[in-house]
Amino acid sequence: MVDLAFSTNTYTRFSLPQALERIADAGYDGVEILADDPHAFLPEFDSQQRTALDQALDETGLDVSNVNANTAVGYYDDAPPSAFFEPSLCTATDEDRRWRIEYTKDAIDLAERVDSPAVCVTSGRPLAGNPPERAREYLRDSLHEILDYAEPRGIDVGIEFEPELLVECTAEVLDLIDEMGRDGLGINLDVGHAAVYGEDLAETIAQSQGHITGVHLEDIVGGRRGKHYHRIPGEGDLDFEAVFAALDRIGYDGYATLELYTYPDEPDRAAKEALAYLTDR
Template sequence: MVELAFSTNAYTEFTLPQAIDRIADIGYDGVEILADEPHAFLPGFGDDDRARLERRLDAAGLDVANVNANTAVGYYDDAPPSAFFEPSLCTAADDDRRWRIEYTKDAIDLAQRVDAPAVSVTSGQPLAGNPPEQAREYLRRSLHEILDYAEPRGIDVGIEFEPELLIECTAEVLDLIDEMGRDGLGVNLDIGHAAVYGEDLAETITQSVDYITGVHLEDIVGGRRGKHYHRIPGEGDLDFEAIFAALDRAGYDGYATLELYTYPEEPDRAAEESLAYLTNVR
């Protein structure tokens, strides 16, 4: 049976220990760690921080479902209030791409320490002066180096596709996985992203199941081709009973993580209402 986790990226007004305690108190079995500001921005998250994190997780009785290394807001001195994927694994600037590769390796070390099965990353965007075919080659090189580091440590790397990124749908991420031919590469399947792209969600799950490193959940208004805004399950148009039925049919028994960073002012409500709603439909 699919277990439920909650991402700390909804708790950006709280410290990481506070987020962990609240998620545990609400009743989740797992937690996703945001590897970014304000929780675990890795250049400043040292051995003492990691030891305290281990102790807090043990005390809370939570598994770590995933280390979310998708963004790097902490890279910027004065970042606007939006998610940043840059510098990415496909960025054209060698130094920036190197920074992201090393950052992802550090996330793998953190995942190994807290017994997380996987680290999630995105492809990034093919920005001006970096056409998609060139960006894809940079991405492949970056991933090969990262997987050389991750695979001996038993950590999977899940690409999270997203509309408007270089890898933006199920077909593209599966093509990349096939092209790379690496055992440790998979997909961190964000159900809402698939819905926004217009995919049949049951088909997406069936096609991806052999490669899923983790699942992200959120509701979307408009269903297919809806607006990309993460909502509490039950507040949008996705059929979560059908989603969980598809996950069960496919034999997925890992964690499904609520990713509701859109509720920074009321993360407890988002976590509580999501758990109550999904407990009734899964």
Template sequence: MVDLAFSTNAYTRHALPEAIDRIADHGYAGVEILGDKPHAYFPNFDDADEGDLIAALDDTELQISNVNANTATGYYDDAPPSSFFDPSVITADDDDREWRIEYTKRAIDLASITSAPAVCLATGRPLPGTPPERAHEYLRDSLDSILDYAEDRGVSVGIEYEPELLVECTEEVLALIDDVGRDSLGINLDVGHAAVYGEDPAEAIRQSAGHITGVHLEDIVGGVRGKHYHRIPGEGDLDFRAIFDALDDIGYDGFATLELYTYPDRPDEAAREAYEELSAYC
């Protein structure tokens, strides 16, 4: 049976403990922690912040579905939209790439301390001057270090594929998992990313059976090959009955996390409406 969670990345105008309290008020069983500014940007996330997080989890009895380490916008004083993933685990500069590896390890630490099952990680974009073949070498080397660290702490790492990133579809992430050959590496499957790439999300779920560390949910206007803009379920064209049937078919019993960062001005409304739309499927 799938449990619903909600990501704090919709609550970027609220402190992390308040975001958790609000998410609990809407009936969710889990919460995804944004591993970035303004919630858990790890260079600034100290023992006091960790204590506040644990207290909020204890008060609400929410479980953490995932630590979302896809972006590191806190790295920039004024993050440009095109640089949300940089520095990434495929960045050519050795120091910047190592910074991102260590950042991901801090996300794994938080997952371990809070009993979260997984951390999600985006590959980033292969920037000019870094051909895909070299980028894949950087990715493999980065994952070797990250997975060694994660395995020692009992945490899985889910690659979240996305159009225009180095790993951008189900076929490519499954090929990466097969190439790496480690059980700790899986997929944080975002149904909207599958759809805008041109895949059937339900079929992507079935193809990924046995490898899914977590699921991100949002609606997409236009369905397959629609516009990549996260909508509240029911406001787009995705077939959530088919998506939840596919999760049931493969025996997935983890969290499905609503990722509605596009609603920072009305996160409570987004959380409430999404829960009302999807709770019948769980």
């Protein structure tokens, strides 16, 4: 059975060390670290906070499943609506794209420090004035520079696809991996995103064999073509037995991380109920 981890992005009302303590108390073996506010927004994540993270990992015994660098809300003093992924790796503005590249390198440094096997990122959106074909060029150039930094350090970079982003489905992320031809580039596979896009999850996992750097789990109401709202497993329509069976068939031996940021008011309930549901299946 795949080991389970829990993302700190559910515990945004708690400090990072507090989040780790609660995730360990809930019974998880692993943790994903949110590389963003309020936990580890890297330009402001100082040496004292890094030492506190080291101590919390030692005390809890948690493995780090992934460093989640998908978002950069901390970039803004007053974040505009839906700015979660900006600046992105496909942003048209050179200065903003440079910021995101350097931020991702900082996330790789953090991953190396905490023995995380991977960092996840998204492609971002092709916004107004930045057509998809140009945005893809920016994305590929950004990723080559990031991988030049990550690969010598033994850190994989997983693209997390999501509907409405530049890279929004399995076929597109596999095309990108093929185009890039880089050993360190893979997929941070969010099964809910695949379901919302309308994919068959067992088929998605089979197609992704050999490329998965990490897995995100959440339930979705409506399953295929459902609404993109992360729910506790058991509260939606996804077939987790089929998901885990498919992961077993391809020999995936990394962590599957619960990503339930939609429960900031009751993170302990989300963590405990998710673990109970998935271990009782």
